[in-house]
Amino acid sequence: MQPYQYSRLSYPDQGSGEAFRLLLLHPSLNQDVPLQCTIQHHDLARAPPYEALSYVWGTDDCQVSIYCQGNTELRARYNLKQALLSLRLLHQPRTLWIDAFCINQGDDDERAQQVMLMRTIYSQAHRVIVWLGDRTPDVEHALRLATNLRQVSLSVASSPADHHASFWDTTAIRTLAAAEGLFAIGELADLFDRPWFTRIWCVQEVVASSAAVARCGDLEIPFADIVGAASIVHKFRDGMVTGRPLEFWNTVALQKYAEWPLSPREGSIGVLEKALMAARDFESTDPRDKVFALLGLVSESKGWFVEPSSIDSIGVKLIRQAASTITQLVSGKGYTPKQLKIDYRKSVMEVYRDVTRFILRKAPRVADILCQAHHLTDPGERKYWPSWVPDWSRKRNTAVLGGMGVFTADDMWLEQEDKGLSPTHHDTLFLGGFGFDRIIRVTEVLECDIQDALELDILWLQLFDIAFLESWQEPYPLAGMEETRGMAFLRTVMVGELGLILYDGLMGELWSAASATNTLKLPRDYTRAENDGSACMMNLIQCDHPGMARLAQKAQGGIAAHFDRIAKSLGYGRRLFLTEYGRLGLGPRVSRPGDAVTVLYGGRMPFVLRQQGAHHLLIGDAYLRDDAIMSGSVSKAVRGGQGVHHKVTFEIR
Template sequence: MDKSTNTVNYNPLPEDGSQIRLITILPGGKHKKVKCTVSNFPFVKNASQNPEYEALSYVWGDATITTSITLNSRPFQVTTNLEAALRALRLRNKKRLVWVDAICIDQTSIPERNQEVRRMGEIYSRANNVVVWLGRAQEPNDGEQLDDDRIADKLHGVLDTLANLQSENDEAAAALLDRTGNPIYAIRLLHRFFYRPWFNRIWVLQEITLAKTATIMYGDMRIGWDRLVQAVDALRRLQIGQYTYVWRLSGASKADSVQRCWMRTRGATKQSEHPSPVHLELADLLWQTRFHEWTEPRDRLFGILGLVKGDLRGEKLLEVDYMKPVADVFKDLSIYMVQGGMLSHLLCSIVKPVDGLPSWASNWIADLQGETATRLSKGLMIYMQIYEFKGVQQPLNPPRLSDDLCRITIKGAIVDYGIGHIGKRFEPFLAMSIEERARAVRTRLIEWEDEMESQHCAHQIFETQAERREAWKSAVLHELLGDETELGHHYDLMTDRENEIRTDKDYAFLMKIVTNFDSTLGLSCDYIRPFVTVSGLMGSTGTKSDLRSGDQVSILVGSGVPYILRPVDQTRDLYKFVGCCWMPGLMDFDAVEGEREGYWKPHDITLI
């Protein structure tokens, strides 16, 4: 957004936080230009003279596409989405007092941005109401147009009726949509609503979680946040069963992820007698928000700090500072996590090398598509937190940082001589029919098996082909040897050489199999890379790592997850960190236990 045309002179906000800047939306007709004033108001805790105001939660939109409003009688450029929000908020015969970040924070002043972002949680928690603006109900550039001009009214009717459903009947939501006479149309309404960008924006988690009350605005539609949550609950009950496709296609999981954050934060408030350590609380938040979006990269961290209930005041490593280089923000976050005993959380979050960061540091970014596509398996998520689940103290492994804070030395052991075989990468395929996707997954799983079977290293430990296949299956699916699971059964069906799976039978069952493999391995089997070590151990990466022959598997003191390291200078035990991995024989096998059993002796390992 070009702020050079914005000539409003802001009165400075005191550094002690005793004032807040608010806009007054002046009354006007629907098609009149938006006019506002901006002023400073008292903002003292428990003071009767504090103003009653609302706070706006929205997505800025494309910062290069702006329009003009009038602010303090002068032209002021805002994004078109913000202008639409202000227009929707405007009352015909009454002023409205609102806090809006793009206007109430002097965006040209980095010190003020730092100051206001630090107290963003307080601003939203003290607002009388948080208004969520999702955008116009039918944008002019949406492409395909629904054939009813009253989309907001129809959607409100569907959501309101869903919210009234009783929880006893798990399939009531599907029956309700069917009674509309056009369930596909109803699902499209829901899909368009829940796929608004707001639901995936990282800042909204804080804004909605800390709100006293919240109102959703979607064009002319108004619905309370509590009512929306009730509607989502009705749809969530379709996750299991014959109507699971309704849950998936509706997009309601987008709102569900916001609500889970709300429940987590409110729950942490109630459990004040036994609060989580602040490092663990922040790690949980970072994991929960890894698929959310932001424009300013520092907001990956700054956007969730207000949700941490533990005391972070005075913590210099996490201080909000938009002048701080992005790489330094995440290096300091990584140091903070390691110092707090969150080594496994940190290392398991690393997807790929990041410019400017040591290999052991993470920016906690992940996607469901593209180069950083990843979805850490449930197995790895459990063993990453194994000591917390067991309720026991993890073995101490205090990190030693180099003077330049770019190297970290920890105790661990190298398990094998290196990786001898890596499963091939497959070319990504475009979205196909369920039948085509099933055949593609079957072909790729069999190719992986055949490649493995032809490798000499794969025969070092497991003597029979059946034993090798079971070990390989456990490695690929991130399961333990001997586990009997539905996914394992699906794997057996897909890789049965004698009986190819019938794609013309039981479409719902076929969809379930394909969906399971999509979520476990990725649409193109690219979430993981299976491998065999030189001595015959089988495993697979936890993320889409750049795995290479010669990389080595390590076990670190205080971690229940194995890791892959790349030798840089083995005479000095220098390594680059590659990623976490799943190896059925090494899960929950700590380096200290291995020393006790006589397998190895832990030594210093330095990551650069």
């Protein structure tokens, strides 16, 4: 049988509306009868009622035929075939939109045009059917548990002790266990392991929907019931484990189903850079779709728009305000910058490079996106890939220290020369900033398993060549930092104030206060954390050294597991380092002695750069145990022409 031949869709510039296809799935009383369908062309604005299918293509090479238009065939993989068999009605046809069949996948131009319509296609669907796969013996119980978990999570407030309680001792879990027992929580967790929850396109498909149901075989429940339980399953799996998108689905649940919008712009999940960061752990068959699948969800898709923030500096707020005003004055469709056009003719690197450059250049011109360049190997070895371009096809391999806006190494805007407009400089950034120190020692990468103890005593030896008890009470050599070297070490491991915020689960309260007062007041009391950190060291050191008594006194009342949890969460995939001037820091995994520690204008975090001839490689962001650097006071002095450091332009490739 001949393959189905797609006829050309007509587009707006040819005098019609926005054209798309729908699939009419023919009915059958007998499930053994082969699937049959008809492909129809429609104007999106005047389409008949239809349902949109959200599913994963799968990797199974074994394909089956679906008879189309009577005498041609479409090829479907196992997962899609099972979905269609489940959805086929007995007596009447079913009208569906399915990307694999309704888009000519062999035509890059049509594919790009239809991808731009996908948000509208899913939003106009009568409902979106989320196909999670076949029914299994335990899935019915898991779906019922999802409904109960969501009800509990919405009705039971957390207790203050929940942040450091074990999963089984949290208020919500105790409540649910009392109602029906909790042996099935693993079954629900397994449901979130199904491939659908890891695919990037699935995000847009449910966020855009007006109504969505989850389906396993012939079982259906509201999708809100499943995704609403994501936060509890995330705790069950332990939130410190990287590479799981559960946290993002919890965010989607809060925004879409709990009336906690992520953006003041209707239909948006926020600006592009935040969406890219949040969806980093998702997967796509085509790596370019890690960007393209988000374009219909972000504020930039609705025009040139910058999200407001209550904790930005005055200069940044003015730029944001001006950008928003201009957006409101321009009538008609929003302007889509050239860098955000969906173009499958570009390579993966070109797509990622161009969107990174766009984010750097748009108001308010900050360098936060560069914190996403997490290298697994020496960036100099990837000759075709600029070191400053994040590889969104790779999952997170470390925590993002600057994403919460706690630090402001520079709180103004990025200074970028326009040489990047030249065809000869597409892969190069020319950024203003200054260097202030150089790395002389690094530790091993912090990659211990969640069950293993973090060997702080070994890390100390790798930095200082002298045992912890021999030197931890020496003063930290940085002027203005009134703390011992041992306490500076513990505060570095927990990333200073960021660790304190996570320590007590204060993020929501701090941001609520910041919205009300326009200031972000960070906690500074390290007493509890240092007691816990000292207890951590006590567990690792077994000797009769005289310093043990002082360490034991510091550890009194401390709970080692608390400090261990925060340190692993924030430090995973990074190295501790020591600089020429005695600063302690937590930097990228590929840091090495000789790397320069710098501030790039517009960057909340300092950056580690590596000189290669006349240019530099971006190694990644870093935390420094230096209040003057992390608060931005040094940067303000340099911008004002004062102090010992001077502004330079870094050529970064």
